[in-house]
Amino acid sequence: MVHMDGGLLPLETFRLLVEESLTGLYLIQNDRLVYVNQTLADFFGYSRDEMLRLPSVLDVIEPGDREIVREKMRQRLSGEVTAVKYAVRALRKDGQIITLDVRGQGTTYTGAPAVMGSMLDITGQKRMEEALRNLSLIDDLTGVYNRRGFMTLAERHLTMARRRKRELLLIFADVDELKQINDEFGHATGDLALVEAAAVLRKTYRSVDIIARLGGDEFTAFPLEAGSDNASLLLKRLQEAIDRNNAEATRPYKLSISVGISRFDPERCQTIQQLLEEADQELYARKRARQQAHT
Numbered sequence: 001m002v003h004m005d006g007g008l009l010p011l012e013t014f015r016l017l018v019e020e021s022l023t024g025l026y027l028i029q030n031d032r033l034v035y036v037n038q039t040l041a042d043f044f045g046y047s048r049d050e051m052l053r054l055p056s057v058l059d060v061i062e063p064g065d066r067e068i069v070r071e072k073m074r075q076r077l078s079g080e081v082t083a084v085k086y087a088v089r090a091l092r093k094d095g096q097i098i099t100l101d102v103r104g105q106g107t108t109y110t111g112a113p114a115v116m117g118s119m120l121d122i123t124g125q126k127r128m129e130e131a132l133r134n135l136s137l138i139d140d141l142t143g144v145y146n147r148r149g150f151m152t153l154a155e156r157h158l159t160m161a162r163r164r165k166r167e168l169l170l171i172f173a174d175v176d177e178l179k180q181i182n183d184e185f186g187h188a189t190g191d192l193a194l195v196e197a198a199a200v201l202r203k204t205y206r207s208v209d210i211i212a213r214l215g216g217d218e219f220t221a222f223p224l225e226a227g228s229d230n231a232s233l234l235l236k237r238l239q240e241a242i243d244r245n246n247a248e249a250t251r252p253y254k255l256s257i258s259v260g261i262s263r264f265d266p267e268r269c270q271t272i273q274q275l276l277e278e279a280d281q282e283l284y285a286r287k288r289a290r291q292q293a294h295t
Contacts, residue, residue: 024100024119028073029109031056043100043121045093062089062097069102076106077113087122087207098123101207122208128153139213141191142198150212154222154272157210161266168264169231170272171221171238172279173201176256178217185252196245196255204241205234219257220276231261258287 024040026033033051041048044060051060058066065088075081083105090100104117132138137149145153154170161168175197182190194217201211201221210222223234238259246254260283262275 024121025117026057026104026119027107027109027114027116028057028104029112029114031058031073033057034109034114040119043092043098043119044090045096050093060091062091065089072102072104073115076104076115079106082106085206087126099126120206120208125208139198142195142213144198144202144219145210145212147212147214150210150214150220150222151272153210157222158264158270158272161264165266167266169223169234170262170264170275170279171223171234171259172262172276172283173197173219173221173238173257173259174283175217175219176258177253181253189251189253192251193253193255196249197257200238200241200245200255200257204238214276220279231263235259235261258283258290260284260286 022039024043025035025037026040027035033054036048036051038048041051044051046060054060058069061069068086069088072084072086076084083103085101085103088100088102090098092098099122101120101122102117103119104115107114107116109116129138132145132149132152137146137152138144139146139149158168160166175193178190178193181193194213197217197219198211198213201219205211205221205223210220212220212222214220223230238257242255242257249255260279260281262278262282264270264275
């Protein structure tokens, strides 16, 4: 049996979830892969046995990124960090370069230190990001998508969710007191606050999630795999990232971001614009409640 929140999960059910996952899963010990699921092997174009016979996991990493991977593994194994997430270029068996979103954390296996985690193939997204950048769909100041870029990707994402009958969450956010920051410290400082806000959103959510600046002080995040059960966790992660940012920063203001969340129900006829408006309404309801609490 495998322990899960709220009870035990039968071992065979757990194995099925791992093996059928659309995410690549791995376990590394002494720089070698000791477990991969079929999805991860498919990413690289190898059989699972071929992956496990590789002398080093670095053999499937693009040479220019091997030092990055080596350092990330060292950090996890040493306990310097508990978990990491980063993008890395990797090599398929046929020599094609792909881009992977890598997550991992330190663990033990047969009594010795190891690293376990997941990988997502984001090659297509990286290519699309470059194409969007060439089409001027990236916000010049923050480097995240602009409104046009967001609408382009979000509409496609919503269409897929309708077909698969999947629930989604959309996060609407704005930077608090931006006018005051501009008035007191100048517009250059205000621009830095916007850049910081975008960076916090990027760090909070996965590289495959859609992050955009809609204009002015308004941002949105559209996680690709998040239902209503994840709402409180998404908000908690964002607030923790903001708090870490403020603790580490040396600047004359404190970054504050207000948020609202809307839910896409595949049984309802909702548009991206409606989701944005619903999340915006919740954002201002939260702001009013916070202001009333302080009066």
